Amino acid sequence: MTDLKSRLLIAALAATTALTAAPALAEGTLTVAQRQDPANWDPVDTFLVAWGSVASNIYDGLVRRDENLDLQPGLAESWEVLDEGMRIRFQLREGVQFHNGEPFNAEAVKYTFDRLLGEVGGAGPQQSNYTTIDRVEVVDATTVDFHMAQPDPVILTKLSGYGAMIVPPQYIEENGQEHFDMNPVGTGPFKFVSYEQGARIELKANADYFEGAPELDGLVFRFIREDATRLAELQSGGVDLVSDVAFSAVPTIEAADNAGIVAVAGPSIYSLALRTKDAVTEDVRVRRALNMAIDKQALIDAFLAGRGSPIASLQGELSFGHDPELEGYPFDPQQAMALLEEAGVAPGTEMTIDYRAGNSTFNEVAQALTGFFAAVGLNVGLNPIEDGVFLNEIVPQGRTNEMYQFSWGGWTFDFDNTAYLTYHEGEKWNPYGTSDEMNALLDEQRQSPDQKLREEILQKVAQLAHEEAYHIPLYNEETVYAVADRVEGFVPAPDKRLRLTDVSVAE
Amino acid sequence: MTGFKNFEFVAGLVLIVLIGGAVALSGLLFPDGGRAMDLTARLTAPFTGWNHPLGTDPLGRDILARVVVGGRVSFFVGIVSALGAVVIGTVVGLLAGYYRGPWDMFLMRFADIQLALPFILLAMTVIAIIGPGLDRIIVLMIVAQWVQYARLIRGSVFSLRQAEFVQAAQSYGLPDRKILFGHILPNAMGPLVILATLNVANNILLESSLTFLGLGIDPLVPSWGGMLADGRNYIQTAPWVTIFPGLAIMLTVLGLNLLGDWLRDRLDPLGATK
Numbered sequence: 001m002t003d004l005k006s007r008l009l010i011a012a013l014a015a016t017t018a019l020t021a022a023p024a025l026a027e028g029t030l031t032v033a034q035r036q037d038p039a040n041w042d043p044v045d046t047f048l049v050a051w052g053s054v055a056s057n058i059y060d061g062l063v064r065r066d067e068n069l070d071l072q073p074g075l076a077e078s079w080e081v082l083d084e085g086m087r088i089r090f091q092l093r094e095g096v097q098f099h100n101g102e103p104f105n106a107e108a109v110k111y112t113f114d115r116l117l118g119e120v121g122g123a124g125p126q127q128s129n130y131t132t133i134d135r136v137e138v139v140d141a142t143t144v145d146f147h148m149a150q151p152d153p154v155i156l157t158k159l160s161g162y163g164a165m166i167v168p169p170q171y172i173e174e175n176g177q178e179h180f181d182m183n184p185v186g187t188g189p190f191k192f193v194s195y196e197q198g199a200r201i202e203l204k205a206n207a208d209y210f211e212g213a214p215e216l217d218g219l220v221f222r223f224i225r226e227d228a229t230r231l232a233e234l235q236s237g238g239v240d241l242v243s244d245v246a247f248s249a250v251p252t253i254e255a256a257d258n259a260g261i262v263a264v265a266g267p268s269i270y271s272l273a274l275r276t277k278d279a280v281t282e283d284v285r286v287r288r289a290l291n292m293a294i295d296k297q298a299l300i301d302a303f304l305a306g307r308g309s310p311i312a313s314l315q316g317e318l319s320f321g322h323d324p325e326l327e328g329y330p331f332d333p334q335q336a337m338a339l340l341e342e343a344g345v346a347p348g349t350e351m352t353i354d355y356r357a358g359n360s361t362f363n364e365v366a367q368a369l370t371g372f373f374a375a376v377g378l379n380v381g382l383n384p385i386e387d388g389v390f391l392n393e394i395v396p397q398g399r400t401n402e403m404y405q406f407s408w409g410g411w412t413f414d415f416d417n418t419a420y421l422t423y424h425e426g427e428k429w430n431p432y433g434t435s436d437e438m439n440a441l442l443d444e445q446r447q448s449p450d451q452k453l454r455e456e457i458l459q460k461v462a463q464l465a466h467e468e469a470y471h472i473p474l475y476n477e478e479t480v481y482a483v484a485d486r487v488e489g490f491v492p493a494p495d496k497r498l499r500l501t502d503v504s505v506a507e
Numbered sequence: 508m509t510g511f512k513n514f515e516f517v518a519g520l521v522l523i524v525l526i527g528g529a530v531a532l533s534g535l536l537f538p539d540g541g542r543a544m545d546l547t548a549r550l551t552a553p554f555t556g557w558n559h560p561l562g563t564d565p566l567g568r569d570i571l572a573r574v575v576v577g578g579r580v581s582f583f584v585g586i587v588s589a590l591g592a593v594v595i596g597t598v599v600g601l602l603a604g605y606y607r608g609p610w611d612m613f614l615m616r617f618a619d620i621q622l623a624l625p626f627i628l629l630a631m632t633v634i635a636i637i638g639p640g641l642d643r644i645i646v647l648m649i650v651a652q653w654v655q656y657a658r659l660i661r662g663s664v665f666s667l668r669q670a671e672f673v674q675a676a677q678s679y680g681l682p683d684r685k686i687l688f689g690h691i692l693p694n695a696m697g698p699l700v701i702l703a704t705l706n707v708a709n710n711i712l713l714e715s716s717l718t719f720l721g722l723g724i725d726p727l728v729p730s731w732g733g734m735l736a737d738g739r740n741y742i743q744t745a746p747w748v749t750i751f752p753g754l755a756i757m758l759t760v761l762g763l764n765l766l767g768d769w770l771r772d773r774l775d776p777l778g779a780t781k
Contacts, residue, residue: 014662115712180629227740228740228742245570248565248740248741248744249740249743249744251744252743252744293625295546298546301546302546302549302565302566302567303565360740363726363737364566364737366564366726367544367726367727368544368546368566370727371542371544371546371566374542381725381727382725382727384639384726386635487541
């Protein structure tokens with residue numbers, strides 16, 4: 001009976017959408033426009049924010065991170081860390097079903113992680129985040145034990161991450177991996193309806209959701225590449241919410257009479273890394289001088305429409321390991337010039353910034369940086385590079401110029417994620433090496449289960465990096481959304497996952 | 508009719524002399540090369556002060572200075588690539604048209620292949636492989652355009668090689684080189700000059716498109732296409748960033764086309780008799 005009912009409902013829905021396809025604003029339906037189509041909805045196959053914004057509405061993990069980045073129960077009701085971090089026991093929620101009717105239980109959890117850590121996960125980018133998990137053991141239908149290969153202080157946060165979303169075993173086994181890529185099924189607040197590659201994905205409310213049905217009846221994500229087109233759609237009423245808003249468009253939206261800006265501190269930081277070997281920037285005085293040449297606040301005001309904050313280390317305020325006491329180098333061109341002179345760097349010395357072509361905001365920032373450097377007598381050129389070449393050849397092989405872009409969005413909001421990658425021996429973003437002291441600190445905090453101690457060590461790491469001036473930390477970007485006035489209750493999360501359970505639309 | 512033709516000539520000449528003159532003197536007019544930036548004066552509206560008569564861009568750089576200096580790249584690319592294509596195209600066309608046979612066969616099939624490749628696709632592929640740069644853009648444009656000249660010259664040579672003065676030269680035993688460059692080429696020059704003038708305009712547009720697509724040159728060197736691309740994000744809030752370089756492109760291309768049209772009417776023998 002219910003089956004027949006829901007089929008009728010789907011048919012009716014399909015008919016209405018077909019009839020009203022042009023204005024696309026069905027009652028109770030929210031339409032979101034974002035830049036990118038992740039093109040694959042399998043949690044283990046992706047690391048794209050574009051996936052997370054959509055799929056956070058389809059899937060749940062054992063734990064969930066809320067809008068304040070605090071961990072909340074998800075499909076697990078509670079958990080206990082045992083054996084000094086070597087075992088974690090989860091009590092699972094009872095009576096939850098996947099969208100296809102399949103029951104959620106301990107077996108589904110085990111299946112999810114066997115899949116993630118096995119061959120299927122190995123083909124995707126998510127597996128490497130979870131290699132500290134040795135295996136998952138089913139204790140009973142609602143209890144699982146995670147046996148760790150080594151203690152991992154951020155594993156609980158990671159269990160709210162993309163790769164750890166719980167997937168339906170029977171559905172995948174019956175229909176195959178490729179079917180699952182294009183037809184996702186989870187336990188989340190919205191069910192998958194249809195997907196048109198490169199154009200849109202449609203979801204509808206899951207009335208049986210374990211935390212109660214969402215406010216909206218339906219949710220549509222449209223993929224629109226051009227920044228200006230997304231905003232034009234918002235202004236003409238074709239979409240209700242736009243993500244990936246270009247900062248240059250913020251004043252336009254603020255002035256619009258049917259929409260506004262909602263912003264939230266984000267994970268993304270921007271900086272220039274400095275070449276510490278075989279270059280004029282080998283000298284720490286030069287690196288400090290370069291830091292003092294830049295007016296970070298002026299960059300934020302000019303190019304981020306004020307939507308950002310200056311940083312002193314490679315992390316924003318929300319990051320675990322952020323030290324409010326640590327002050328960045330002041331903007332002081334006089335002292336910068338004095339330091340350069342002391343280091344024997346003649347006025348007119350040429351340097352080059354390598355950066356990733358294609359980001360229009362950073363392209364402007366890079367040009368402005370050359371202006372600041374010119375003001376302290378340096379002749380700095382720009383070298384925009386294709387992403388693939390920059391990320392796979394120039395940086396890891398240590399073939400950069402004196403300065404090169406380092407921007408990172410550590411979604412765990414734990415400084416370890418960024419610091420290890422940029423300061424530890426042999427890591428991709430550390431082609432020129434740091435110091436033994438730095439390596440030791442980074443290793444120490446990875447082994448420590450004591451969060452207080454870890455925080456202190458990470459702050460020390462930031463302090464050391466600041467003294468050595470390995471980078472010119474620039475700013476932490478806010479994530480900016482343009483939202484139509486008819487949308488109510490939209491509270492964005494800092495990690496760019498758009499979970500739209502509490503949002504509603506006025507008629 | 509003649510009145511309009513004269514107008515065409517005068518208007519074209521005035522446009523090109525004014526714009527070309529300003530661009531040629533840009534080193535004197537704007538010694539800083541349009542690079543001076545002032546973040547506090549960013550996005551100043553045009554016609555609001557003498558410091559920045561045409562306003563400023565998102566980095567607070569003077570748009571007038573950048574438009575004038577940016578013309579250097581456009582003119583340089585436009586003229587150099589047209590000249591390069593003329594030289595290569597002419598030589599190939601002369602050889603193919605005069606010797607015919609397998610030479611003609613080989614060169615013209617090569618030209619056909621060249622014509623079958625869409626330019627933007629070719630440009631994007633080549634630049635993705637060897638990286639962007641002004642020199643590469645010029646080479647690409649030469650590669651894309653020599654064919655037109657080759658075909659044009661080949662056609663003229665076909666008819667000229669039967670002409671009496673050529674046969675006379677041959678009977679005197681003049682070397683081929685002298686016949687080709689001394690007798691045939693001067694008689695085929697007219698259409699060549701016209702095509703080259705029109706192509707300079709075309710090249711300026713192409714350079715702008717390539718720079719707009721990010722396939723062009725150093726972002727610190729002002730260029731019209733680059734300025735259009737930079738202004739795209741501000742078109743709703745600060746349209747002047749885009750309008751002035753756009754106007755510069757339009758007026759230059761218009762001027763060159765007017766001159767080219769006028770030249771065609773002057774040099775084309777059929778046009779003259781009408």
